[in-house]
C-alpha cells in the first residue's frame with residue numbers, strides 16, 4: 001500500500017510527488033498521457049518555445065531600428081515545431097528522471113477511484129487496483145467547448161482547434177480566427193501575427209485579456225491592432241463551420257472567413273470519470289471543492305492545481321501541491337492567493353500581481369495609483385525603440401502598502417516575482433525605497449513608482 005497516490009502528473013502532481021517522496025512517503029503517480037501534463041506538453045512550455053522563435057523573427061524584421069540590417073530573414077514553421085518537440089521531450093524526460101530519483105512509481109494509465117476499503121483508498125489504473133492511505137488529485141483541466149453550432153464537427157474535421165492541436169499545425173494558416181481574447185487566444189495571436197497570418201480575435205466582452213489592468217489590456221490591444229490584428233469585441237459567436245465563423249455584433253449577424261479557428265474560451269476542471277462519487281468528494285461547477293489547506297471534504301483526500309478550479313496556473317498548482325503535502329504530513333500551511341503573479345507572453349509581455357485599479361474599486365479599497373513609463377529606465381530606452389511600456393502600482397492610500405503591480409513591457413515576466421514578494425510580505429512604499437535595485441535595468445521603474 002502506498003502512503004500517497006497522486007492522480008495526474010502535471011506541475012501540481014509531479015512536484016507534490018517529489019516533495020512527498022523526499023519526506024519519506026511511499027508515493028505513486030498515475031498519469032494517463034504524459035508526465036508534465038498540459039504545462040509541459042501542450043501549454044506553457046511549447047507556447048513559449050514558439051513565441052521565442054517569433055520574437056527572434058520580429059527582432060530580425062525590426063533590426064534596422066537598431067542600426068543592424070538583416071537581409072532575407074525567413075521563418076520555417078516546421079523547424080520551429082520540431083524544436084518545440086525537442087524542448088518538450090527534454091523537459092518531460094527530466095520529470096521522469098526526477099520521479100526515478102525519488103523512487104516514485106509512475107503508472108501510465110487512467111486512474112479511477114473505486115472506493116475505500118479499511119484505511120485504503122482503492123484506485124483502478126488499467127488492469128491494476130492500487131491502494132493508498134492518502135490521495136492527492138491533480139487531474140488538471142481541459143478546454144471549455146460550448147455547444148456552438150458546428151463546433152464539434154469542426155473540431156473533428158480539423159477546421160477548429162484547441163491549444164493542443166494548434167501546436168502541431170504543419171502549415172501556417174493564411175487566416176486564423178481566434179475565439180476568446182484571453183491568455184491562450186492572445187499568446188497564439190501574438191505568434192501567428194508575427195509569422196504573417198491574418199488574425200481576427202472574436203471576444204465576447206468589451207475588452208481583451210480578462211481581469212488584466214484595463215489600461216494595460218487597452219495598450220496591448222492597440223499595439224496588436226497596429227500590427228494588423230482585427231479585434232471584434234462584444235462578438236457573440238453563433239456558429240463555426242464551412243470555413244467561416246458566424247457571430248452577432250450589436251444585434252447584427254456577421255461572418256469572418258478563416259482557414260483555421262482556435263477555440264480558447266476558458267478551461268474547466270477535469271473531474272469527469274475520476275470516480276469522485278465513489279468516496280463522496282464534493283464538487284462545485286465541476287471543480288473539486290478544497291479549503292485553503294487543499295483538503296477536500298473527505299479526510300485523507302487532497303486536490304491541487306486546475307482541478308480545484310481556484311486559479312488555473314501552473315505555478316499555483318506547484319504551490320498548492322506543496323501545501324497539500326505539508327498538511328498531510330503534520331504541517332499547517334496555506335496558499336496566499338492574493339500574491340499569485342500571472343503573465344501573458346505576448347511581445348510586449350504583460351505581468352500582474354494583486355489588486356488592479358478595477359478590482360480595488362470593486363472592493364471599495366482606498367488606494368493610490370502610481371503609473372510610471374518604462375521609458376524612465378535607461379535600459380528600456382536602449383532596447384525598445386518606440387516602446388510604450390508602463391508599470392502601474394496599486395498602493396493602499398493610508399499606509400502605502402503595495403497591493404498590486406502591473407507591468408506592460410519587456411522583462412515584465414521576470415520582474416513580477418519581486419512585486420509578488422512585496423504583495424505577499426505586505427511591504428510598504430517606504431520599505432521598497434530602502435531596497436537597492438541593479439542599474440541599468442528595467443526593474444528600476446519599481447523603485448521609481450515608490451517614491
Ligand code: NAI
Pocket residue numbers: 044146179180181182183184185187202203204205208209210235236237264265266267311312313342343344345
Ligand atoms: P481565459 O479565461 O483567459 O479567456 C477566455 C476568453 O474567452 C475570455 O476573455 C472570455 O470572455 C472569452 N469568451 C468566453 N466565451 C466566449 C464566446 N462564446 N465567444 C467569444 N469569447 C468568449 O481562458 P483561456 O485563454 O482559454 O485560458 C485558459 C486557462 O489557461 C486560463 O486559466 C489561463 O490563465 C491559463 N493559461 C495561462 C497562461 C499563462 O499563464 N501565460 C497561458 C495560457 C493559458
